[in-house]
Amino acid sequence: MSITSTTAATGSSDLGGALGAGGTSALGKEEFLKLLTAQLRNQDPLQPIQNEQFVAQLAQFSSLEQMQNMNDNLTSNIMINQSVNNSLATTLIGREVEAKGNTFTLESGSKTNLSFTTSADASAKVEVVDSNGKVVATIKAGDLKAGNQSVSWDGNGADGKPAASGDYTFRVTATDAKGNAVGTQTMVRGKVTGVKFQNGGTYLMVGSRTFSLADVTQILDASATK
16 A cells, blocks of 8 residues: 555654754754654554654654754854954953963063962062063062062163063963962053954954953053053
8 A cells, every 4th residue: 555655654763763864964843844744644544653652753843943942042142242242342442451461562661560460379480581582581579479460670681771672471480488389370461452353253452462352351541551
């Protein structure tokens, strides 16, 4: 009988197979509903779908619909968050920010504050390094309490002469009273000069440097760094 062959093609086991064997990524809720309807229309009257099988298939449909709705909502939330981040970033142009990093720009003859955090009470050594990897200045700071720290570099090299203008980095080594290493995080400050949108991310341009919004730890008034 032709109805028997149709039932074999659209039996209850095939509906689960369509989901589990290669059809998961292509089968949407509309296709699932059409397949379920076709199965009911072509079922063998002598061997109708059992209630348990029908309920299980409805549960599969419900789960598929919920997963697709969750995916749509997640995509919408991501787009909303990205839009909020982009709007926030543009308002920071001209503002002073503090961000995780260790690169700064020196104008010869000027002073620079170097900021960092320590995870515990410590003594610290701060080394300023030029673009060639040479240590041009070393600053020592003792009796630091855990938390935010800042030391001032007068802009002079080890020879006492003003260091050349340009980009520098600094690194911090900290130890506690017993000589054990203490964790640190370097911070830099600067005025936001622009915003860059790249690869789905939002970045702040601070002079020649670029920072992710996730790296920004403080937004400050311009007077805070003077």
